[in-house]
Amino acid sequence: MAYPSMGEAHRRITDYLNKFCDAVSYQDVASLAQLFSFSSNSPSLLSLADALNFFQDANRLIKQSDKFSQFGEILAPLFRSLQSNRLGNLVEAYHAFEKFANAFIQEFRNWESAWALEALYVIAYEIRVLAERADRELSSNGKSPEKLKGAGSFLMKVFGVLAGKGPKRVGALYVTCQLFKIYFKLGTVHLCRSVIRSIETARIFDFEEFPRRDKVTYMYYTGRLEVFNENFPAREEIQYNGNLLFVLYTADHKLSYALTHCNPLREANIRMILKYLIPVKLSLGILPKTCLLEKYNLLEYNDVVQALKRGDLRLLRHALQEHEDQFLRSGVYLVLEKLELQVYQRLVKKIYFIQKQKDPSKAHQLKLEVIVKALKWLEMDMDLDEVECIMTILIYKNLVKGYFAHKSKVVVLSKQDPFPKLNGKPVNS
């Protein structure tokens, strides 16, 4: 690329400085945010970076006038970061950016109003993205990637700045969401706890006041957390030291909230939500329509759904095996695996119906042998003891009403509603 002339470089840099100062003095968030938006790769930023690399001594320009030098602590590292970023030295860029961000936060703290929130959002986003890239660079060099962690603690600081009373608090949720992204990426999900607690218990946060975008993201991530915890039912009361602390909306609620509030045109987002919502719904006994799975390309769940419908244990196991890696990674494997009991229930129910057609008077007595035979047909090689155990578990978990007579090896079903539906309640555990 053609290098700009010295004068041109000088002009670009002072231009940028002027823009920055103007944006601050006029409280023009939009243009301020633009100035920080590294990842937008906007031509103006790129050319500025080139100019900086060419001009080298931008700090002198900053120091030259009072107008700029008052923001020297913000601008100098920002320039350095731009330069390094442009040169592909991402670790260096990250360091400088963090310095810049810290300086900006200091300044932000002093501003009474929350006008610069958008710019802060950009910074929170950029620092995360930059940290991820820097980590990639680090790990490709065989060093331990730790920048994302650093970004996490920085954002935690930002959260502290925002999470007070006052107009700035509406920004807290955005930062929280960026934190979630970092923590989920790092696998340090337990760190989400403290943030969630302050969001959900603090009186100063009225959740509905937050921007919708942030609410949806927040619900998505917390919903995922609840999936981990297998916390499925619609709502739960959380007790702490014997006191009712708050009502916890669990996976189903949170993910449903995210689904209903998210932008319906963003199919990728909807798919992400459904990826977790479907297993949750399945374990509550609610099956999705095939067309939904098709629409959002979630066909990996199709076999699972079919297995549930048919009571086909083999199909379920097959589906789990086929998509094991995927399910393990997204964290729904265990949830899906637990559907097995529902499949058994379906199978027993089917046997019951068949028996009923043959001989209604004896339909409620299911011989263990019959079930074993049915499983054999499904190529499930299980002996009597094992099947007996499964039957007792089904009864124990209230998927089957009745009892097991050990002496005669017969499952005696209740005459009333022998196979209770889950109806949105999870299987007893």
Place this chain on the structure above:
Amino acid sequence: MASIGFNMDDDEMMNQAANTQTLASVDPNAVENRYVVNANQGQTSLYVPSTTGSEAASWNMYRVENHSAESGSFSNSTYHHVQHSEPSSRTVQDGSNATSLATSSSLGGTNTQPDYGGYTSYSNSAGTYSHGSAGYQGYYSGYQQQPNPSYSQPVGAYQNTGAPYQPISSFQNTGSYAGPTSYSSTYYNPGDYQTAGGYPSSSYTHQTTTWNGSNYANYTTQQYSNYTQDSSGAYAAGNAGANSLHYQQHYKQWADYYNQTEVSCAPGTENLSVASTSTQLPQVSQVPGVSGGYPTSNSQAPTTFAPPWRPESSSSQTPLLQPGATVTGAYDSYRTHGAPSFQNQHPSPVQPHFMKPLESKSSYGNFQEQQKTACPQLPNLQYPVAQQAPQNYQPPMQTVQSLETQRVSKLQIQTNPRIASNLPLGLPKLDKEGPNNSAIAKPAYISVSLPKSSEKVLSNDAADTVLKAGVFPKSLKSYVQRALALCKDEKQSAACQEIMKEIITKATSDGTIHTRDWDAEPLFPIPNTDMTDKNNSQNSTAVSLFSKYKKSPTRRTKSRWEPLEEKSVDKLGSLNNYAAKYSSRVPLDEKDRKPIGASSEGKTDVMKKFRFPQMEQKSAGKTVQRQAKRQRLADASAADNGDASSDSDKEQNLTAYYSGAIALANTPEERKRRENRSKRFEKVQGNRAESNHFKAKNVGTGNLYARRTTALVLSKSFEDGGNRAVEDIDWDALTVRGTCQEIEKRYLRLTSAPDPSTVRPEEVLEKALLMVQNSQKNYLYKCDQLKSIRQDLTVQRIRNHLTVKVYEAHARFALEVGDLPEYNQCQSQLKILYAEGIEGCHMEFAAYNLLCVIMHSNNNRDLLSSMSRLSAEAKKDQAVQHALEVRAAVTSGNYVLFFRLYKTAPNLNSCLMDLYVEKMRYKAVSCMSRSYRPQVPVSYIAQVLGFSNGVLTNEGSDEKESDGLEDCVDWLKAHGACLVVDSNGEMQLDAKASSSTLYMPDPEDAVAHGDSSLAVNDFLTRTSS
């Protein structure tokens, strides 16, 4: 005696600490009051609190150091103690005094802002300096307390004088005297102040000795020690930036003067030695001498005094006695000002003439300052004079040395009575010390620091400083100038000077300084110095900062610069050589001066170093450490010290201390300063690294050893709680090669560096592992042995197949007996080792890991992550597959499957499953009692729940079945199941009845703390076995 003195001091320390606190609290108010009187403005008020706080803190520090450093002088300390008791009782009075001090300081702050700037720069350049000042203040406060009772009246007078003084103090500040402002106001203060300057050098120790005797000992505990170390470290570091503006000014104005001084300085090497000596013995003697010297300056009109002085200084040769005589006269007058008691003292000071000359000179510096106050017109001139004075001072010292020892003893005796008289003694001493300190300190500065303000002028000056003496060959001078010419900025030139100093010391010690062809000598690479601008921060510093600086730097220096002290020692060694060669008068070297700082560490140490410079390097490092330790001990009592070595600690302390000055603290300036401060340390480290590098090139021999010791020191300081980065430690140098041939070794947790003679090399460890594996002894024995093997491996940093084998063996043993904590340790190590690519039974342990997660962590996320981490290959492994099946059985609650898997478990999987059996059985029985109606035969339960298999029950023989049955019945009964016997005589579980009566009994071996293996009885039986 020394040890006794120490003890005494400690006790007193406690008392004093209490006193100091009270004082500190009192101070602010009093200060403010005073302030008003002084007409100092608002700043002062803020200022004062901070200073007082710092003082309190500093006191503690001081004390410790004194002890360590001054063993020789301690006899005095006991003496002093008696006196001290009085002061403590008069805490109230002290408080008032302190207030006066505070006021003085506040005045200084207002008046001397420029000075402050100098100060700040100082601190930046060398952490030690700031420390010194802090310590100083602390000291000073203590000081005041003592003198106060008698002196209260004088104080008032002092304050009056204070205004003029302050300017002076500012001058001093350039040296490091930020504190002096306070001095200016009170008589005492100046003295204290000066002492602060002197801190780095021997003078401090002297003071401490005397002081200890008085109240000071208590005060000074911690900071003192820190200070000395710091100073030495800082010096060694060659704080490039150290030069303050004042200095530069001096340089310019007094360029001529300097030359003269240099000439006079020629004995610089001597000076170094002198300094050390002074620290050792002379201090006491010096004190009297100083007192004498002081008065002279005071008594005489400052203006008049100055002229005579300079000549003297310039002609270093001036007979010692003469100055002493003059001094004495002056002295008397001086004292008259303060109090009648002084006059009494005067005679005594006169007696130690030898010492006096030196001190008098130093005092001269002070006097000059005073004069300056009197004649503000000539401040610059005076200042340089002060510097010169120190130089002059040093030469006399040397001559005196021999005499000094004797005198010291005598002097001490004399001084003691004076001390008894309390105030007068204390004051003179302080004054004397102050000058000495200042003198010493200043030289150090000069040497270290490159003038910042006037860079160009500086370059010449710098060259001069580097080659102070005209003694050096011209070619060398030009070489230095060439090198300096390449420097783009002050920082670089500062770094350059550092390096040059190294080179020159090297050359002097080699004796090649005159033989080398300096014109042909290649220039060294100019170091990149990303140093912060010290000057900027310095100028803007407010008092609060200032105080902070003092504190934090001291501690830091302690932690970071210990290794540097070795350097200084080196220099000392070289100096010694130097001195030997140029015994008469060699120009003062910057290097030489640096060592002075080091000398403060301890007289004895210094002495040793001088005598066996090279031999003793290591020991010097050790002594430093020891001192540090002692300090730490002493610190424990003090509230603020803690393990002060860590930066964060310091900062916290600082913030705590200066909470009063919060307003200042949050200003942008303050922030800047903080940043600068942090950068400063980066710089210093960088410098050190550079110089080390340089050294490595030049020195070559002995380098390895040095590195080892450095590493040791580093690691030590690291252990000490400093937050030194682990990367700084050269682990290679620390790695031990074992020589022990014993196969058996008991495990003992290391509390010190490993001794190679007790560490077994790899071959022996291999045998040891075999021995343990074949041993018939119990697990505790094996565990002990394996731990010691592991320790030896770790100490020698052996990480290979043997390491893996040891950990695997230990993990298996631990599993066999269900020792999960030990197992977990091994497992986590194994994880790392496997990740490093070392072969082992990877799969087996992957299975264990999986089982462990399933059984015990009960955390879905952990389970998911460890499952997803399994490779496809791993999933085919029998053990891993088994573990996965177990997991499925557990999550689904399939007890039949679980117990079947239990029977077929490979490796030690069953051991881990054992830990889950109880839970699984309970779950199964509660499931059964809910699902079965009406009854379940116990035999079936026994079969399904794995009771029947003592071994593998493929064909459950009747005997075993019945055995299992009984076990099962016992278990069921223990868990509250209802059992009935049916008509066939078969035992049945009454499901319906049981469903409400089942319970999980407390495990029999439950203990309150949750770990039955820690139960006392168990422990006793185990240890006896």
